[in-house]
Amino acid sequence: MTDKTPLLFQPIQLRGITLPNRIVVPPMCMYSAEEGFPTDFHMAHLGKFAIGGAGMVILEVTAVTRDGRITHGDLGIWDDEHAKKLAPLAAFLKSEGSVPAIQIGHSGRKGSMQRPWKGNGPLTPEDIAGGDTPWQPEAPSAVPLADGWLTPRELDLDDMKRLRGAFADATKRAVDAGFESVEIHCAHGYLLQTFLSPLGNFRTDAYGGDLQGRMRLSLEIAEDVREALPDNLPLFVRISAVDAIEGGWEMEDSLVFAKELKDRGVDVIDCSSGGQTPKGATNFKLNRSPGYQVPYAAEIRRDVGIMTQAVGLITDPHHAEEILQAGDADLIAIGREALYNPFWPRHAADAFRLDEDFETWPPQYGWWLDKRAQGQRAQARG
Numbered sequence: 059m060t061d062k063t064p065l066l067f068q069p070i071q072l073r074g075i076t077l078p079n080r081i082v083v084p085p086m087c088m089y090s091a092e093e094g095f096p097t098d099f100h101m102a103h104l105g106k107f108a109i110g111g112a113g114m115v116i117l118e119v120t121a122v123t124r125d126g127r128i129t130h131g132d133l134g135i136w137d138d139e140h141a142k143k144l145a146p147l148a149a150f151l152k153s154e155g156s157v158p159a160i161q162i163g164h165s166g167r168k169g170s171m172q173r174p175w176k177g178n179g180p181l182t183p184e185d186i187a188g189g190d191t192p193w194q195p196e197a198p199s200a201v202p203l204a205d206g207w208l209t210p211r212e213l214d215l216d217d218m219k220r221l222r223g224a225f226a227d228a229t230k231r232a233v234d235a236g237f238e239s240v241e242i243h244c245a246h247g248y249l250l251q252t253f254l255s256p257l258g259n260f261r262t263d264a265y266g267g268d269l270q271g272r273m274r275l276s277l278e279i280a281e282d283v284r285e286a287l288p289d290n291l292p293l294f295v296r297i298s299a300v301d302a303i304e305g306g307w308e309m310e311d312s313l314v315f316a317k318e319l320k321d322r323g324v325d326v327i328d329c330s331s332g333g334q335t336p337k338g339a340t341n342f343k344l345n346r347s348p349g350y351q352v353p354y355a356a357e358i359r360r361d362v363g364i365m366t367q368a369v370g371l372i373t374d375p376h377h378a379e380e381i382l383q384a385g386d387a388d389l390i391a392i393g394r395e396a397l398y399n400p401f402w403p404r405h406a407a408d409a410f411r412l413d414e415d416f417e418t419w420p421p422q423y424g425w426w427l428d429k430r431a432q433g434q435r436a437q438a439r440g
């Protein structure tokens with residue numbers, strides 16, 4: 059590595075953990091777990107990203123309680139047995155050079171819904187007949203997401219105490235399982251973002267009302283998780299920087315929230331958006347063009363002085379590098395593009411001509427690909 063090495067491929071230290079590059083595979087739910095346990099699919103799915111060269115791989119949102127799942131196919135970490143089954147995933151990611159991380163969360167009023175490819179809405183009689191028994195979701199207020207969605211049960215103060223314990227226990231289990239970073243899911247219309255947003259939180263007690271009240275539970279959980287996480291391991295929080303709906307959460311709220319999170323020892327703000335709508339996890343009202351959420355990461359990074367992760371339609375390695383060079387973010391998340399091409403990081407290195415001899419590839423592949431390239435070069439020379 060030289061001074062000329064693109065930032066994208068320079069290591070970055072987060073507390074005691076060093077990522078070999080700044081490419082992160084963000085959490086992506088596969089809805090393929092069984093009673094919260096990972097399946098072979100998860101190993102194949104996540105393993106590809108580590109072999110593909112990502113600096114960090116964040117496991118999909120993993121529910122801290124059984125009722126905190128979005129669907130019956132969600133991963134869970136509400137029991138020690140889950141951690142035992144997650145441990146081989148963390149170990150494999152690490153063995154291939156990626157930092158293993160996990161997102162923990164609770165679905166809130168989006169709990170008990172269909173897997174996306176079944177309709178991405180509330181469960182239908184057909185889904186229920188197929189075995190997806192519904193449960194009552196939980197939320198700050200007993201207000202459904204939209205017409206036709208289940209009415210959630212309003213959480214009381216004891217519930218919230220239990221929930222805080224569940225996030226702390228989930229963190230300890232994640233560490234025991236070998237994960238080196240935890241991300242708290244405070245985005246996309248799930249429980250914690252519904253507490254944050256005035257579009258979902260209609261409480262009149264200390265956990266609702268003004269911004270301080272709406273932030274309270276997330277900040278308490280951030281404190282609990284930080285305490286449960288060893289000092290040398292970094293803590294991420296994913297936020298929806300804006301609701302992008304009138305009367306909703308705004309960028310100025312995110313700046314206050316990020317500052318409070320920083321004061322509680324959060325290391326990275328992962329800047330997404332939207333979710334307080336029934337249409338999928340994020341908000342279709344935003345104009346989605348390449349890097350459309352980068353301005354949120356940039357503003358939070360500059361204004362609050364905290365590391366940020368940019369995410370959302372970043373697919374071109376040179377664009378990723380420009381974002382880092384501009385100081386708009388510290389980490390680049392590659393989501394659906396990594397589903398399309400799990401070797402994105404290695405191909406990005408190729409785009410910068412960093413590893414023409416395939417030396418950074420796993421030797422099981424690299425040795426052969428180097429021979430292949432030599433053959434191709436010889437053929438080109440005639």
Ligand SMILES: Cc1cc2nc3c(=O)[nH]c(=O)nc-3n(C[C@H](O)[C@H](O)[C@H](O)COP(=O)(O)O)c2cc1C
Nearest residue numbers: 084085086087118119369370371372392393394395
């Ligand atoms: C299949 C799939 C599942 C997702 N699951 C999660 C999740 O568990 N937690 C989360 O915060 N975001 C989730 N997301 C959002 C992604 O992490 C990412 O923010 C989004 O796809 C935008 O980035 P991209 O344009 O690079 O894909 C999911 C996205 C996809 C495509």
